Amino acid sequence: MQGNAQTPDGQISDAVEGNWVDSLAPAYSRPYLRLSRADRPIGTWLLLIPCWWGLALAMLWDQSPRWEDAWIAVGCALGAWLMRGAGCTWNDITDRKIDAQVDRTRSRPIPSGQVSVRQAVVWMVLQALLALVILLTFNRAAIAMGVLSLLPVAIYPFAKRFTWWPQVFLGLAFNWGALLAWTAHTGALHWPAVVLYFAGISWTLFYDTIYAHQDAEDDALIGVKSTARLFGQDTAGWLKYFLVGTVSLMALAVINAAVVKASILALVIALAGPWAMGWHMAWQLRGLDIEDNRKLIQLFRANRDTGLIPLIFFLAALLA
Known part of the structure; x- marks a missing residue:
């Protein structure tokens, strides 16, 4: 466990090089933005993408896209940024003693002394309250789903202490948006969203094991x-099992969503999404080297594109 705990200006060791937090944000805000992982945007993408999956499949399911869906998409993006920040802050509060012992994480704001635990708690609550304001613009069923999401978020940081499968708990938290966005559009939860949720959990097991x-x-x-x-x-x-699980479950979700009102052409286009996603995951497997940390983080970050690939096909299916 050797390495530099912190660079002179407080940068985090695994932050994206040249990120906007370290180069543009006011100095007083940087420790808090680092708590929120604003210098590492991949986590926000991984939280947001299942939301957009859920919204796109919900529109395919009932064939009734509305102008309100644009706000759901934007609201999910803002909420993902805020709740990812709140969740990461909570994670850093609970893991501060562990982070101080790990080379990659000891430069984080709390173990490195940039932020106190009390300051971190205040920052976490502020982010959660702003996210709540956005959530309250959705329908009642979606609001209830949003409140329920706090349970897996709260449990996740402790999972690594009692199970060999903490990535499952991360998947439960990070893919909740698929349920929420579907419900925000339809007003109720249906089976295609639940199956899509489990596809997302399988995907999380894939990318977070690499991480x-x-x-x-x-x-x-x-x-x-x-x-x-x-x-x-x-x-x-x-990882091959998780790849197959992700593709199979997502394909099943697509079939269940499209079979109600969508055309055969729309179904075929939408099904190409999980197929293409699977090929991108297979590409990651071909480059996997568990001894090469630089390669590991590169593959992990590539999962933004992995998740956006099926979304493109889902949106194209809406136009068919």
């Missing part, structure tokens, strides 16, 4: 559990 391999050595020393440690040298084989 977790960066910390596998440190995690073993301090006793933190993860699928990366559980799978070890068998990781590639397990």
